[in-house]
Amino acid sequence: MDTETGTRKKEIVVPGTVLNRDQPDLKAGFGTFREKDDVMAMIIGLKDVRSNYINVIPLSGRYIPQFKKNDLVIGVVEDTNPSSWMVDINSPYPGLLHVNDAPWRVNFGETQKYLDVGDVVLAKVESVNTIKKVMITMKERGLKKLDSGHVIEVVPTKVPRIIGKKGSMIALIKRFTDVRIFVGQNGRIWLQGELDRVELAERAIRMIERYAHMPGLTDEMERFLEAQGDHVPDFTDSEKRQYRGDPDRGPGDERAGSMGGSGTGPREEDIDSELEEGPIDGRSGQARSDEPGRKRQDGARTDAANRPATPGEEELNDDEIKELIDDIVSEYDE
Amino acid sequence: MIDMEERIMIENGTRLDGRRFDEVRPIKIEVGVLRNAVGSAYVEWGKNKVIAAAFGPREVHPRHQQSPIKAIVRCNYNMAAFSVPDRKRPGPDRRSSEISKVISDALTGQVFVERFPRTAVDVFVEVLEASAGTRCVALTASSLALADAGIPMRGLLVGCAAGKINGEVVLDLGKEEDNYGEADLPVGIEPMTGEISLMQMDGHFTREEFDKALGLITEASKGIHEMMIEALKRRYSEV
Numbered sequence: 001m002d003t004e005t006g007t008r009k010k011e012i013v014v015p016g017t018v019l020n021r022d023q024p025d026l027k028a029g030f031g032t033f034r035e036k037d038d039v040m041a042m043i044i045g046l047k048d049v050r051s052n053y054i055n056v057i058p059l060s061g062r063y064i065p066q067f068k069k070n071d072l073v074i075g076v077v078e079d080t081n082p083s084s085w086m087v088d089i090n091s092p093y094p095g096l097l098h099v100n101d102a103p104w105r106v107n108f109g110e111t112q113k114y115l116d117v118g119d120v121v122l123a124k125v126e127s128v129n130t131i132k133k134v135m136i137t138m139k140e141r142g143l144k145k146l147d148s149g150h151v152i153e154v155v156p157t158k159v160p161r162i163i164g165k166k167g168s169m170i171a172l173i174k175r176f177t178d179v180r181i182f183v184g185q186n187g188r189i190w191l192q193g194e195l196d197r198v199e200l201a202e203r204a205i206r207m208i209e210r211y212a213h214m215p216g217l218t219d220e221m222e223r224f225l226e227a228q229g230d231h232v233p234d235f236t237d238s239e240k241r242q243y244r245g246d247p248d249r250g251p252g253d254e255r256a257g258s259m260g261g262s263g264t265g266p267r268e269e270d271i272d273s274e275l276e277e278g279p280i281d282g283r284s285g286q287a288r289s290d291e292p293g294r295k296r297q298d299g300a301r302t303d304a305a306n307r308p309a310t311p312g313e314e315e316l317n318d319d320e321i322k323e324l325i326d327d328i329v330s331e332y333d334e
Numbered sequence: 335m336i337d338m339e340e341r342i343m344i345e346n347g348t349r350l351d352g353r354r355f356d357e358v359r360p361i362k363i364e365v366g367v368l369r370n371a372v373g374s375a376y377v378e379w380g381k382n383k384v385i386a387a388a389f390g391p392r393e394v395h396p397r398h399q400q401s402p403i404k405a406i407v408r409c410n411y412n413m414a415a416f417s418v419p420d421r422k423r424p425g426p427d428r429r430s431s432e433i434s435k436v437i438s439d440a441l442t443g444q445v446f447v448e449r450f451p452r453t454a455v456d457v458f459v460e461v462l463e464a465s466a467g468t469r470c471v472a473l474t475a476s477s478l479a480l481a482d483a484g485i486p487m488r489g490l491l492v493g494c495a496a497g498k499i500n501g502e503v504v505l506d507l508g509k510e511e512d513n514y515g516e517a518d519l520p521v522g523i524e525p526m527t528g529e530i531s532l533m534q535m536d537g538h539f540t541r542e543e544f545d546k547a548l549g550l551i552t553e554a555s556k557g558i559h560e561m562m563i564e565a566l567k568r569r570y571s572e573v
Contacts, residue, residue: 012566012567012570012571014481014490014562014563014566014567015444015481015486015487015488015489015490016487016488016489016490016524016526016527017563018526031486033446033488035488035527040488040489042446042486042487042488043481043484043485043486043487044481044482044484044566044570045484058484059484059570060372060373060482060483060484061372061483061484061485062372062390062391062392062484064391064450092390092391092392092393092450092452092453093452093453131402131403131451131452132450132451132452157484213570
């Protein structure tokens with residue numbers, strides 16, 4: 001019954017619903033299981049038929065890291081070991097971050113110098129084995145410790161919607177609010193910018209979370225942000241089109257805009273140097289003097305709760321963002 | 335049940351509360367009633383009022399309970415002190431431990447436990463008002479709460495009972511019917527497949543009576559299943 005009523009409104013299915021009554025040839029996809037000839041839903045969600053597969057797009061549930069997904073996640077360090085950290089990635093399984101996967105050269109037993117309990121990191125899921133042991137890595141361009149900003153949590157199943165098709169939604173929010181944002185697949189979102197702007201961005205994100213399954217949300221969002229915007233630049237239609245379809249921003253490089261509040265923080269070069277292999281201890285200590293050092297000075301430690309934004313942060317490279325976004329098969333039809 | 339004087343509970347083919355033999359008490363279901371639980375459900379079934387909250391999959395505490403190959407499903411059934419006319423002494427007792435166990439086992443059969451090794455899926459059931467058949471209501475509510483929590487399951491379980499009063503097999507015993515009846519058969523069933531994941535019996539049925547009772551339950555469970563699906567859909571279609 002869902003086929004002709006349109007691509008807009010998808011049928012809600014519950015565990016045990018038979019999905020292939022009218023289309024017996026379809027294969028069992030995500031969120032489904034096969035029982036003899038029937039393909040049935042195993043979770044509550046929206047029925048979605050895509051290239052011979054029946055999927056159920058989840059409406060609720062926790063974040064479960066999947067093998068080979070390379071999800072970008074925002075984690076909170078839970079524990080330190082001599083050569084690794086346990087990182088809470090908002091999943092039933094903590095992520096293990098080994099020193100070899102950290103962007104620094106860490107001596108045995110000195111892990112706490114670099115990351116301590118409560119610190120927040122931007123990381124990627126590297127591997128998940130059959131017993132769900134999760135390894136995460138920070139050894140990729142743009143992955144780093146998040147020293148300032150705010151972290152909010154959303155329902156992980158709404159993340160694809162918050163990012164939007166090809167990153168359109170998040171690009172929209174960034175554009176209108178001047179806030180720097182990383183969206184972790186695990187439902188944690190990092191925001192940095194001026195306080196009232198961050199607040200606006202959060203409100204926007206909460207709205208998406210709430211109305212996630214409504215069609216035409218991107219336009220709705222644009223209207224909302226426009227109504228809020230005091231400093232929204234005037235766009236021509238072509239410009240709008242540009243940023244909407246293109247996560248790599250439209251006119252006026254978005255990074256420049258979003259750096260606005262933060263001013264003179266380290267830029268590209270620092271990421272590169274961070275990623276360089278095995279510098280001697282002294283150097284690495286110096287280069288990122290601000291990490292363990294600053295922490296000791298003012299006791300600033302990022303935790304999942306709000307903390308004031310401080311200048312001097314690096315942003316994920318545009319190509320990185322695009323790559324991440326391309327990984328995500330946009331689950332929703334717009 | 336021994337030496338209990340016989341009570342007349344059927345007159346002119348209707349029961350004490352005016353129901354037919356194959357009629358369940360009125361049911362009201364609401365899903366997603368608790369903010370802090372991952373999934374939750376509230377079920378009113380006759381005079382029963384039950385609330386269920388589901389959490390997980392999450393880390394297992396105490397650790398020794400965890401299994402390296404599958405998730406464990408734990409249910410905690412609790413009756414509020416004010417749920418019955420005479421105050422119930424709070425805390426776990428033999429009866430509630432038993433019900434917790436049978437519901438846990440029934441749900442374990444439905445959840446895809448092998449997908450979440452080393453975790454626990456927890457369901458907490460709070461009985462706010464009890465009036466016969468709470469374990470069935472609890473099972474129904476638990477199943478809904480799990481579905482609401484997005485936990486992969488083979489299907490939704492319906493709890494429903496049948497019993498014998500004045501020698502007649504009837505569906506879904508009420509308070510007096512339960513107290514003075516001759517038999518009670520609570521069943522947990524997945525109506526689409528007909529799989530049974532909970533069955534207990536109190537009292538005696540003949541084989542024919544048993545088959546009849548199970549038949550009544552199977553039929554009734556389909557209607558209840560519809561209501562459950564409808565409640566779940568309602569939760570996610572309104573914003």
